[in-house]
Amino acid sequence: MFAFIVRRIIGLVVVLFAITVMTFLIFFATPGIDPSRQLAGRNPDPATIAAVRHQFGLDRPLPIRYALMMKRLFISRDLVSYGNTAVKVVPAIVSAAPVTFSLVIGAAFLWVVGSILLGLVMVTFKGRWVDPFLMVLALIGISIPVFWLGEMANLVTQDRLHNTFLFHWVPPLGYTPFTQDPWQWFLHLIIPWITLSILYIGFYARILRADLLEIQSEDYVRTARAKGLSPRSVLVRHMLRTSMITFVSLFGLDFGVLVGGGALLTEVVFGLPGIGLLTYNAITSLDLPVIMATVIYGAFFITIMSAVVDVLYARLDPRIRPA
Amino acid sequence: MAEFAFEPEPEIRLAPGESAKAIEGKSPWRIAGRRFVRDRLSLAMLALFLVILIGSWLAPVYAHHIAHTDPFVSNLTGTTVVNGKRVQVIQAQSGGLGLGSIPIGPTWHSNYFIGADNQGRDVMARVFYGGKASLQIGIVSAVICTLVALALALLAGFFKGWTDSVLSRVMDLIWAFPVYLLAISLATVLLTKPGGLKWGPVTVNSSSLWVPTFIIAIVYVPYVYRPIRGQVLSVREKEYIEAGISQGASNLRLMFSDILPNVLSTAIVLLPLMIATTILTESALSFLSIGVQPPNASWGTVIEDGQSLLYSRPLVSIVPGVMIVLTVLALNVLGDGVRDALDPRAKVHVRE
Numbered sequence: 001m002f003a004f005i006v007r008r009i010i011g012l013v014v015v016l017f018a019i020t021v022m023t024f025l026i027f028f029a030t031p032g033i034d035p036s037r038q039l040a041g042r043n044p045d046p047a048t049i050a051a052v053r054h055q056f057g058l059d060r061p062l063p064i065r066y067a068l069m070m071k072r073l074f075i076s077r078d079l080v081s082y083g084n085t086a087v088k089v090v091p092a093i094v095s096a097a098p099v100t101f102s103l104v105i106g107a108a109f110l111w112v113v114g115s116i117l118l119g120l121v122m123v124t125f126k127g128r129w130v131d132p133f134l135m136v137l138a139l140i141g142i143s144i145p146v147f148w149l150g151e152m153a154n155l156v157t158q159d160r161l162h163n164t165f166l167f168h169w170v171p172p173l174g175y176t177p178f179t180q181d182p183w184q185w186f187l188h189l190i191i192p193w194i195t196l197s198i199l200y201i202g203f204y205a206r207i208l209r210a211d212l213l214e215i216q217s218e219d220y221v222r223t224a225r226a227k228g229l230s231p232r233s234v235l236v237r238h239m240l241r242t243s244m245i246t247f248v249s250l251f252g253l254d255f256g257v258l259v260g261g262g263a264l265l266t267e268v269v270f271g272l273p274g275i276g277l278l279t280y281n282a283i284t285s286l287d288l289p290v291i292m293a294t295v296i297y298g299a300f301f302i303t304i305m306s307a308v309v310d311v312l313y314a315r316l317d318p319r320i321r322p323a
Numbered sequence: 324m325a326e327f328a329f330e331p332e333p334e335i336r337l338a339p340g341e342s343a344k345a346i347e348g349k350s351p352w353r354i355a356g357r358r359f360v361r362d363r364l365s366l367a368m369l370a371l372f373l374v375i376l377i378g379s380w381l382a383p384v385y386a387h388h389i390a391h392t393d394p395f396v397s398n399l400t401g402t403t404v405v406n407g408k409r410v411q412v413i414q415a416q417s418g419g420l421g422l423g424s425i426p427i428g429p430t431w432h433s434n435y436f437i438g439a440d441n442q443g444r445d446v447m448a449r450v451f452y453g454g455k456a457s458l459q460i461g462i463v464s465a466v467i468c469t470l471v472a473l474a475l476a477l478l479a480g481f482f483k484g485w486t487d488s489v490l491s492r493v494m495d496l497i498w499a500f501p502v503y504l505l506a507i508s509l510a511t512v513l514l515t516k517p518g519g520l521k522w523g524p525v526t527v528n529s530s531s532l533w534v535p536t537f538i539i540a541i542v543y544v545p546y547v548y549r550p551i552r553g554q555v556l557s558v559r560e561k562e563y564i565e566a567g568i569s570q571g572a573s574n575l576r577l578m579f580s581d582i583l584p585n586v587l588s589t590a591i592v593l594l595p596l597m598i599a600t601t602i603l604t605e606s607a608l609s610f611l612s613i614g615v616q617p618p619n620a621s622w623g624t625v626i627e628d629g630q631s632l633l634y635s636r637p638l639v640s641i642v643p644g645v646m647i648v649l650t651v652l653a654l655n656v657l658g659d660g661v662r663d664a665l666d667p668r669a670k671v672h673v674r675e
Contacts, residue, residue, distance in 0.1 A: 015495065018496050018499075019499055019500070022496060026508050026509065026512060027512060139652060143651040145610075145647055147606075148648075151630065151640055152640075152644070155640075158634070159634040257501050260504070262503060264611075265503075265611075279504070279507065283611060286511065291508065295505075298504045302499060302501060306499075
């Protein structure tokens, strides 16, 4: 187990290095692209371009430029945004992170509870109308673009039904930090949580259902039934626990992807000032250092999460643990 | 002496409720076709998808002969006829301070059927054209992605060794990036080049649909590559491949006429699900204004246009969104149907 963890960490370091190189190459060495022209903003004059080129060391060889950029990103952490040179990129990401975490953790809670319930109901009512009906519902859930669902939620809760008893409690779009007012924090996030979790509830419920149906014919399930255990106990204590192995590993990866930037569209639609909104604002103003930093941050987070999942998975399921 | 067990692998399995007689002596493709034709829901969804596809391709017909507008030209001072009266397309706002202006709402007539956007363009006609662009990008990028992944997986799985290591490491690297962030990185870099991109003899205008098509195709290659490579690796060890090698068959022959047909069904199962995924990705990129560029329209750009009109003219956002949901839903059900037809017990999922 120890050797496995060490190997995984070495692999992780290699991948993280490769990620920074690839991101750097995409932004600063794509053929036919002059980064200084983009860094200088829209319609820059030649003097600005030359100044930017020198300031960023873009007149120097590629490996040195890479080293300089990484130094400013990780060691001195003084990389500045181009839209607003007073904004330092790394602190901006750090201060946006709690918003993204709040959004994703709440949604993750909803989708775990929701999909397990839905999956269990579908398996329990297999062969009756409830099962195909819920399957269709789950399929619709995974077919809705999340940004559009968010807009529709806004349309209903902020405008059309806002003055009725149903949604008068919904606060205007935006975010209140948990430390400032936990109740307002909660109210602001309810609709975004539901919106973000619907796709995942549909997806996980379908996977769980398929998994449970497959496990149904395993020997140990038959044994449990033969012992005279109640159907509910067989389903929850024996079958569900086995299918949790797949569930947990998928969950770790999806959680990583969402915190790493996958929640971008939800943050944009609901005006939540997290890392996704930071990226979005950087896209609209073509702020390359911010985009590059958020992309590297996201890829780092996802890679580290998937390494953690691998190790946890090996603990959960000794069969896949390498000798 | 060693014992050889020649147990044929159960490659063709019975679907639930299917009799062995029904599939006896038939080729795998005929069996799949038979199962698919009996799957009413999948057929209905295929029909729905084809209706949307053909309808979108008739976008010019709708714009010129039914709506009588050009949905790519702004029409701020134009007029249209509602209930026999001639009205402005962009109307002065009566409420509030009376200073703003608001595009006309749904007329429920051929002209401005569901109203106009901020620039006075016919939204219904834009939804038709948007569907054309969205479906084109979705289908073409899914096909390119699948073909590239298939070729790479064949190379990696067939030659193994360092070819496999290099290809798989590159795929792992692309995989490590969040799909949207990778697409955003590529799009911001590629779309902001004034005057288009020049690579040697090839010039791509940055408003060309090929830019989002290629970006989306690239980011999903690892998702198709992984399952197919696994299959190629296992097929590579089969006796018939060994037999081919011992008879001196060339590598190309082994790859294309012996291995490819055996992994093709996975690619076919993945294709509708991939198109569903690429359409969703395209709409998200366009919504973030880094997908389809003006003057072109896609469902995502129409939703983006409707964002500022969400509370006053919600139909501008609702209609293209409903089209996306219907199309993606049809493709998802279709993907399930194709999977059940080809291999009733396979587990294939595509994720965003």
